[in-house]
Amino acid sequence: MSMIEIRNVTKRYGPTAVVDNVSMDVEKGSITVVVGTSGSGKSTLMRMINRLVPITSGEIFVGGQNIMDVPVTELRRKIGYAIQGHGLFPHRTVAQNIATVPQLLGWDTTKIKGRVAELLGLFNLDPATFAEKYPHQLSGGQQQRVGVARALAAEPELLLMDEPFGALDPVIRGKAQDDLLAIQKQFGTTVVLVTHDMDEAFHLGNQIVVMSAGKVLQCSTPEKILTEPTDPFVQQLTGTSDRALKLMSLLPLKESMEPAKSGLTYALPQTLSLRDALAEMIWQGVGEAAVQDASNVPVGSISMTRLLQLGRKA
Ligand SMILES: Nc1ncnc2c1ncn2[C@@H]1O[C@H](COP(=O)(O)OP(=O)(O)OP(=O)(O)O)[C@@H](O)[C@H]1O
Numbered sequence: 001m002s003m004i005e006i007r008n009v010t011k012r013y014g015p016t017a018v019v020d021n022v023s024m025d026v027e028k029g030s031i032t033v034v035v036g037t038s039g040s041g042k043s044t045l046m047r048m049i050n051r052l053v054p055i056t057s058g059e060i061f062v063g064g065q066n067i068m069d070v071p072v073t074e075l076r077r078k079i080g081y082a083i084q085g086h087g088l089f090p091h092r093t094v095a096q097n098i099a100t101v102p103q104l105l106g107w108d109t110t111k112i113k114g115r116v117a118e119l120l121g122l123f124n125l126d127p128a129t130f131a132e133k134y135p136h137q138l139s140g141g142q143q144q145r146v147g148v149a150r151a152l153a154a155e156p157e158l159l160l161m162d163e164p165f166g167a168l169d170p171v172i173r174g175k176a177q178d179d180l181l182a183i184q185k186q187f188g189t190t191v192v193l194v195t196h197d198m199d200e201a202f203h204l205g206n207q208i209v210v211m212s213a214g215k216v217l218q219c220s221t222p223e224k225i226l227t228e229p230t231d232p233f234v235q236q237l238t239g240t241s242d243r244a245l246k247l248m249s250l251l252p253l254k255e256s257m258e259p260a261k262s263g264l265t266y267a268l269p270q271t272l273s274l275r276d277a278l279a280e281m282i283w284q285g286v287g288e289a290a291v292q293d294a295s296n297v298p299v300g301s302i303s304m305t306r307l308l309q310l311g312r313k314a
Helices: 042-049 072-078 094-098 100-104 109-122 140-152 170-187 198-204 222-227 232-238 243-250 274-284 304-310
Strands: 002-013 016-027 031-036 057-062 079-083 158-162 190-194 207-212 215-220 267-269 288-292 298-303
Touching: 002 042, 002 190, 016 042, 016 057, 016 190, 016 207, 016 215, 031 042, 031 198, 042 057, 042 158, 042 190, 072 079, 079 140, 094 100, 094 109, 094 140, 100 109, 109 140, 109 170, 140 158, 140 170, 170 198, 198 243, 207 222, 207 232, 215 222, 215 232, 222 232, 222 243, 243 274, 267 274, 274 288, 274 304, 298 304
Parallel strands: 031 190, 031 207, 079 158, 158 190, 267 288
Antiparallel strands: 002 016, 002 057, 207 215, 288 298
């Protein structure tokens, strides 16, 4: 089922179409990542969904409703929005920042308190330490997490994120991405995220949208973007040097393993991606390994030969 339907949407500034006749769907409960060069129209496309930018022509439906039929304040309260630089209110505490939309929606104090504590917990920010702090007393990474927590506070079904992790260093960024994945899974939130970082796109996206000069060049699964790029620009953007490894990072070992065998001395957990399995086997110097479930019971096996086949262009 589609959470968002974008139909022939165009945004013009003067004579220039910065978003040019774009149509696409976003499945409920999925993560769609929008990538493309600077100025290609990514942010504009996303901001039309919550009406921060008015559409010139075309239609957008959220949850089956034309966004023009919903009062703008109601629409924005239903849609979480997180941006680079987090946009926290400097004179409000962390708890007050997170509580912004629930308060506007008139939630009672106990429910708001509970939700703030729950979100701080989910983002590994101890409420006793952080709830009463002001944004300037937090690190950049902590502020970023509060920004995402605030966007999630009213349990929006849809979360729009514009370069939400852009300002973070690589380690904190990886952590923030994993937090987002865990939370998205737990709440089944639909996410649309704009990024410049292709690794982030492949790590997070169920669907990747590649934009150039206002047009969508390709909108498909990460696997298809890698193996069946429909445009030379898409191929260039995904990078050709490590595409075998990128593809393998998308494929779960569990789904590609061979039957279990006896006599294998080395074992890998079935939760690994093929890329991580390959890396482990190279590191350990083994040509074949058992695959185990969480209770260390062998459920399959994987060989170097099989890995080489799986990473090959179809
Ligand atoms: N208010 C505006 N008036 C005129 N032109 C605008 C306005 N807002 C954006 N643009 C232009 O529209 C184009 C698309 O901008 P947009 O911010 O959507 O690109 P983007 O792909 O998100 O870029 P970036 O990755 O650099 O953030 C750009 O050329 C930008 O200069």
